[in-house]
Amino acid sequence: MHKERRLFVDADACPVKKEISQLSTHFPISLVFVASYSHFSIERTQEWVFVDPDKEAADLYIVNNVKEGDIVVTQDMGLAGLLTHKQVYVLTPHGNTIREKDMPNILNKRYLSYKQLAQGNRIKGPKPFTRQDRDNFYNALEELLNHLY
Template sequence: MRKITLYVDADACPVKNEIRLIAGSFGIEPVFVASYASFSQNQESKWVYVDQRKEAADLYIVNHAFPGDLVVTQDMGLAGLLTGRGISVISIHGVEIEERRVPEILHRRYLAYKSLLAGRKIRGPRPFTDENRKEFSDALTKLLCRLVH
């Protein structure tokens, strides 16, 4: 049986430490994918650096993830590309993205973009809290329990 690979769309990911700790407890070494702009000598775990082009990290993940793998991202376009291929996706808020929900999620994103282009103000993301970290950690642990066992 092939071991699960956990990929992280890491450039703006606020839960890198949680991922590293939780994945490690399951014997999984996460693969953090980020642009060269995020390079640091002090990073633990496995890091893959890609160009700074807008979709470079997404393309790396799409080209390297296989059915049964897990991806952490807040990019719903990337989630849409992965879920139909048997790859589990979880958001930084601990929401598992299911294939059947992707069209609705992408449609809402499209409507928000249209509103923004029309000059309407839209709310930005709320600040990421300790409660959000706990919700993500709990959801990631549950998901890994299901995928690994």
């Protein structure tokens, strides 16, 4: 018997909600989308938790409710940094697995980017999300869920 796992989705700007919903039906996992009230919609089939629209409200909800062995899908590396040391599986919408050992480098790059912005310099934004990114995510999540179950 597997311990009950939950898959939390930092849902406000998540481009792979459909893929997560499709895959989760094949595994005994509880799916929880977390979004701000500003993204409220009555058209939803899974569990949604709506939080205040404050900048870090969804992150705080996830950090306070996640347990070891749960999965979180996020593109927020600050949130990822708070989760990896809790033995939570962190996956980006591009299909990258974030590990504790990766965090110092990731957070350093983030710091340097913010420093450039603060100095008035322009930095490259994210590349457009592609079909390949979507496929990479689907395959990575499927592989992780197959490994866990």
